Amino acid sequence: xxxxxxxxxxxxxxxxxxxxxxxxxxxxxxxxxxxxxxxxxxxxxxxxxxxxxxxxxxxxxxxxxxxxxxxxxxxxxxxxxxxxxxxxxxxxxxxxxxxxxxxxxxxxxxxxxxxxxxxxxxxxxxxxxxxxxxxxxxxxxxxxxxxxxxxxxxxxxxxxxxxxxxxxxxxxxxxxxxxxxxxxxxxxxxxxxxxxxxxxxxxxxxxxxxxxxxxxxxxxxxxxxxxxxxxxxxxxxxxxxxxxxxxxxxxxxxxxxxxxx
Numbered sequence: 470x471x472x473x474x475x476x477x478x479x480x481x482x483x484x485x486x487x488x489x490x491x492x493x494x495x496x497x498x499x500x501x502x503x504x505x506x507x508x509x510x511x512x513x514x515x516x517x518x519x520x521x522x523x524x525x526x527x528x529x530x531x532x533x534x535x536x537x538x539x540x541x542x543x544x545x546x547x548x549x550x551x552x553x554x555x556x557x558x559x560x561x562x563x564x565x566x567x568x569x570x571x572x573x574x575x576x577x578x579x580x581x582x583x584x585x586x587x588x589x590x591x592x593x594x595x596x597x598x599x600x601x602x603x604x605x606x607x608x609x610x611x612x613x614x615x616x617x618x619x620x621x622x623x624x625x626x627x628x629x630x631x632x633x634x635x636x637x638x639x640x641x642x643x644x645x646x647x648x649x650x651x652x653x654x655x656x657x658x659x660x661x662x663x664x665x666x667x668x669x670x671x672x673x674x675x676x677x678x679x680x681x682x683x684x685x686x687x688x689x690x691x692x693x694x695x696x697x698x699x700x701x702x703x704x705x706x707x708x709x710x711x712x713x714x715x716x717x718x719x720x721x722x723x724x725x726x727x728x729x730x
Contacts (some may be wrong), residue, residue, distance in 0.1 A: 532688040
């Protein structure tokens with residue numbers, strides 16, 4: 470009984486320290502003044518100001534357009550790569566490829582960021598057509614998202630019954646039809662998980678984005694970093710609140726859909 474109470478207290482403290490800062494941020498997004506220590510009144514003006522701020526709206530646009538495109542492309546490439554790796558026979562080469570896939574996730578973001586930035590600068594100096602900007606930021610996001618998709622799809626491939634594709638082909642199905650009707654439904658939850666992880670990682674990323682973007686192209690994380698150097702802007706609190714509510718809404722929808730399935 471005592472252990473159960475201690476466990477509940479411990480769990481409660483973990484959730485408190487995780488979510489207390491978020492709820493404080495939400496609270497001060499409705500504060501009338503720019504004071505972060507005292508509530509001086511309730512207002513929605515920071516939310517109206519948020520949508521009037523051209524710089525913030527531009528950052529939101531770039532954040533979501535890059536996240537959507539990068540997550541879709543990374544999911545397609547990662548899924549095909551996972552299938553290719555799964556179909557390979559066990560060998561040292563397969564083990565090496567799986568290890569290489571994990572390296573970008575284990576390495577610090579700053580290493581990946583500097584490596585990609587150096588590569589883009591080298592290509593630009595060599596061929597003079599690859600300047601840092603939207604294209605390099607998109608490629609960088611696709612690159613660091615692919616390993617997460619592969620690791621999301623691989624477990625579903627391993628759970629798939631053996632020789633199901635061969636059985637379908639023996640019954641007259643073409644290779645593509647067998648993939649569409651047998652493999653794809655089995656690994657679809659892993660694909661959706663990989664897509665959501667890639668989308669979330671893309672929205673959340675700062676370090677790699679900071680080193681691979683160009684002039685005039687910034688996402689929300691870069692904008693928040695730039696704003697924080699001159700003081701916390703209540704409009705950023707409002708933006709963070711809207712992002713948090715959006716994520717919570719999507720999680721509730723996904724959980725309901727999963728229960729129905």
